[in-house]
Every structure is written in structure tokens, then in C-alpha cells.
Amino acid sequence: MNDTVLIIGGGLGGLFTGALLARNGVRVTVLEKNATPGGGLQTFVRSGQRFETGMHMLGGFRRGGSIARICHYLGILDRLKLRPTDPDCMDSLLYLEEGERYAIPEGRERFTDYFAGLFPHEADGVRRYVEALYRLSEEVGMFYLREDSASIFSHSEEFLLPADELIARYVVDPRLRDVLAYMNPMYGGVAHHTPAYIHALVNVLYINGEDRFVDGSSQLAEALAGVIRAEGGRVETRAEAVRIDCAERMIRGVETADGRRFTADRYISAIHPCTLLRLLPEEALPRAYRQRLDSIPNSYSAFTVYLTLRPESFPYINHTCYCQTSHGDAWRFGDCDGAWPRGLMYMTPPVSGQGPFSRKLILTTPMSFEAVRRWESTTTGRRGAEYEHWKEEQAARMLARMERIYPAFGSRIETIHTSSPLTIRDYYGVKEGAMYGFRKDAQQIALSQVPIVTKIRNLLLTGQNINLHGICGVPLTAVNTAEALLGVNRLIHAINTKYDTDYGTF
């Protein structure tokens, strides 16, 4: 393809799509509003420690995994510094009130045996539940980079069942139902709404093996930007698209905040579709389409506390720690009332030469945008004293939970930094600071399905709002978007052929 392509948004989706196209001879330019590319892959440094903003847990990187395949095709797999989490405990789960602890192993068999062993009266149900997870994941050919990816409307009855109902179909014990929903914060699960297939894909992704970046997620952004540049493309930072010139269903150019104008043959939006709408003239897209995008509910946001810790005061933990206040709340994490935070996750991201202690800890918990609605018209650094005070209160509530897990936890802290749903909204340009973009809804699945193609003839979409979010979903959608220009199955075939030739068929 000889066309030039301009991509708006240099996050995970924009960079993967750009790198895939660049590798296939397309001249790509990426516009990124921030000073560094990456979006959810961005990191920042406080008190000498590097923190990840939106990419802590990785799946799909194990041998034969879809993301490993894509990265190998792009020539960056060997350059990524990854560390597998502990296979005997890929995740720990603690119920504070009940004092119940789980150390959840990776691998389909071990995951099944673990819960079947702990809940012998449910052993058969656990086995059938895990079989259902894998069966549902098999229905999504793209998850395995198969060339036969089917439409979402031709799936089994369980596929679009609400995730909580899927669990309840196999498991009776309410305690175990709750436990099996523990990964909820990784997909923004909401009872009666989140489809079973989302729950299945995210669970299978991590059960198959969880990894973390060593020294931060920005290395992936740099590697992807490197591919684009090496192929003659450009990644323009501090280049916020503020206006898209569009006439007769064709984009003619994009203007940035600093007054530059970029043109190309084709355009790809890798930003939240509602953010895109604000850049386009009203008549560019049909009114019904715009109204639909605006009416899709978004997933919940998050409140995060970034801590630097005193030397040798806190252990390095080689897995993610999930903590819930008590049973019964697994589907209500985003709710912001007196009981918030109902659950939280904390992790000690690894660094090169990681020793037995960690100097940093990330503590994060889901939060609805409603919690910050009253400051929604403010901008970064100018939100006022009341907001700063509110943030301190939220951090204190989260740290109080940590104090219950680790006595004298406060004495180990050196510095505290926080981010709220407003931070996510303003740094990524994502509506309501949604962690995972549009919420997929089992009750009205057609509403949340946004196709890659649009009524604007030279505009395609990519990113987490299309299909699945996260480290697995976004690169897979990037393949779909790139293939819309390069030819269906062309990339999938090339990615698999290269991997299987170099590593042997998996």
C-alpha cells in the first residue's frame, strides 16, 4: 500500500497499529498530545522511582501467546524486559473481614485443582466453570490470532450471558462465586451487564501466565515508536489534534494545538471515540451514530496511590495482591459510597537487579467518575484546595486498609502521590477517565459494538473502545485495523508464519 496514514493518539492502540502498518511499507505519522508517547504505557518518576500509569499486569507474552507473536513479528519481543509472576501464586487474594487468603497458581490445570481442592463440594462445578472459560475464549478466533475470526453475533448462548450469571451457572457456594470474580478490576465488571466472554478472555489470559515489565511499561511504547521511526515514519509528541477538517465524508487534514496542519491519504483515530467526535464538524458523521457513541456507558475509573518506600522496609512481592474488604462486593468495586474502597490491588513493580525489598508500591482501586464530577470543569494543577483535600482523604482510606494488612505500614512510606479519575481523563483524553473505555454490556451488546470502519471514507478506528481493552485486546484490534488497509488475514498469516518458523509450531 503506498498511501500515507495519520494516526491520532500515540497510546497502545495508535503505536501498535502504526508499527504494524510501518512494517508493511506504509508511511505513518502518529500525533500524540503528551510529551511522551504511550498513553496507558506512560511512566513517570517520583523521588527517583519510576511508576507505571496504566499497564501493570501483562498476559499473552508466554510461548505461543498472541502478544508475543505480534511483538516478535515487529522485532521487539527480545528487547522487552519482562518478569513472570510467581507460578505458584500469580495473584493473591485476601478478604480482610473474614481473614481468608488465597494464593492462586497459574496454569489451567493448577488453577482448577487449586479451587477444586479448597472447595471439594464444588469440585465438579469448578472444573466445568474453567472448561466454560476456555470454551468461550475459543469462540474468539482473534484471541488466538486465528484467520477465521467470526462475528460476535454467531456465538453460543453463554457468550453473552452476564459474567456473574456464568459463574452462578456452575458454582453454588456464594463464597466461591465471589472468589472466582476476583479479577473484576481487570475488566471493570458490573453485575448483570459485563458479558461472560469478557470475563472469560481476561481470566484465560492471566491464567495462562502473567508477566510484568521490569523497569516500567514505557519500554514497550519506546520500542513501538522505534519501529515506526525505523521504517521512515514519525511519532510527533506535544501534538494535540484539536480540529479535523472533513468535507463530503473525507478527512482533508488535522490541525494541532500549536497550529500545525497534517495531511495524509488515510486517517486512524486511536483516541476515545467521544473525544474524536469533539474534533470533527458536526455534519461529518450521521447524527444517529454520534448520539449512539455519546450514549454508550463507560467503564469505571480508578484512584491510585503511588508510594515510595523506605529502604529495606517492605518486601518485593512477585505477584499482584488483590484485597477485598469482605465477601459479597466483587461486582460493586466502582461504587463510591461510605464503604469505598471495597477492594484494592497493590503491587511492587520489578526493577533491574530486583532484590528482596521494594522501594515502591502502587495501590489502586476502581472509582466511579461520579466521585469527582464536581471538579469536572477543572484542569490539571488548577483543581483547588478542596480537591487536594479530598484526594488526601481517599488516599488515607486506602492506606488504612494497608495498615490492617501490614501493621505500621505508614512508617515504611517515604512519599505519597495520587491520581484520580480526573488525572486519567486529562492525561489520556478519555471520557470520564474510563479505565477500559466503553463498557461492554450483555443487555445491549449492539450498543457497545463499535466497528473499525466509519461513514467517513478515509477514517478507521482502533484502541480499547473497539473490542477488548488492555495489553491483549488493544494489540489484537490494531491487527484488525491494520488489516482493514492491508488485506484481511494478511497480517495474521504473516505474524503466525514468522513466529512458527522461528520458534516452531506451538
Ligand SMILES: Cc1cc2nc3c(=O)[nH]c(=O)nc-3n(C[C@H](O)[C@H](O)[C@H](O)COP(=O)(O)OP(=O)(O)OC[C@H]3O[C@@H](n4cnc5c(N)ncnc54)[C@H](O)[C@@H]3O)c2cc1C
Ligand atoms: C489505572 C489503570 C490501570 C490499568 N492497568 C492495566 C493492566 O495492568 N493491564 C492491562 O492490560 N491494562 C490495564 N489498563 C488498561 C490499559 O491501560 C488500556 O486498555 C490501554 O492503555 C488503552 O490503549 P488505547 O491506545 O486505546 O488508549 P490510550 O493508551 O489511552 O491512548 C490514547 C492516546 O491518545 C492520546 N490522545 C488523546 N487525545 C488526543 C488528541 N486530541 N490528540 C493527540 N493525542 C491524543 C492520549 O494522550 C493517549 O496517549 C489500565 C488502565 C488504567 C487507567
